[in-house]
Amino acid sequence: MKNLLFKSSLTVLCLTLFFGCSVNQLKGTWQYDGGIYNGKEQKASPEFQMQRIYSADTYEAFVLEGDAKPELYNSGVYEIKGDSLRITSKFSSQPSQNTDVTISYKFKIDKDRLTTNGVLPNGMVVEEYWKRVK
Numbered sequence: 001m002k003n004l005l006f007k008s009s010l011t012v013l014c015l016t017l018f019f020g021c022s023v024n025q026l027k028g029t030w031q032y033d034g035g036i037y038n039g040k041e042q043k044a045s046p047e048f049q050m051q052r053i054y055s056a057d058t059y060e061a062f063v064l065e066g067d068a069k070p071e072l073y074n075s076g077v078y079e080i081k082g083d084s085l086r087i088t089s090k091f092s093s094q095p096s097q098n099t100d101v102t103i104s105y106k107f108k109i110d111k112d113r114l115t116t117n118g119v120l121p122n123g124m125v126v127e128e129y130w131k132r133v134k
Contacts, residue, residue: 025109026054026080029134033113036127051133054078059087083107085116 032050034043044050048065061074076090085107088100105118112132119125 024054024056024080026078026085026107026114027056028132029053030114030130031133033129033131035129038125052130080107 030052032044032052034041036042048063050061050063051070052059052061057079058077059075060072062070063073064070071093072091073093074089074091076088078088079086083106085105086102087105088102090100092101101121103118103120105116107117108115114130114132116128116130117126
C-alpha cells in the first residue's frame, strides 16, 4: 500500500512539474520599454505607449496616445519553442510589414521584464525590452 501511495504521489508530482513548466509566461499585456536597434539605444516615447497583448497563441499590438482610443497597428499569431518566439504578422497598418511576415526572436522573461533579440526582415538587429502591465 505504501509503495502504491508513493508511486501515485510521484506521478502527481511529475505531472505538476510538467504542466507547471509548460505555463505560457508570455500571456498578458506588455508595454514597450526601449531597446537597441543596430547598436543604437532607443528609449520608450514619453508621448505615447506601445503595448502588446498576448493570449494563448495570438497577439495584438496597440499604440496608446493620451485619451485617444488605442489604435491597433499589428496582430497575428505566435509560437514558443524553448527560448524562441516565432511571431507571424497577420495584420499590419504599415505597408512595409505586410501580412504573413514571420520573425523569430530569442526571448527571456525575468519576473515582469521581457527581452527579445532578433533580426528583422530588413536586416536590422534588435533587442527590445517590454514590461508586464497586466
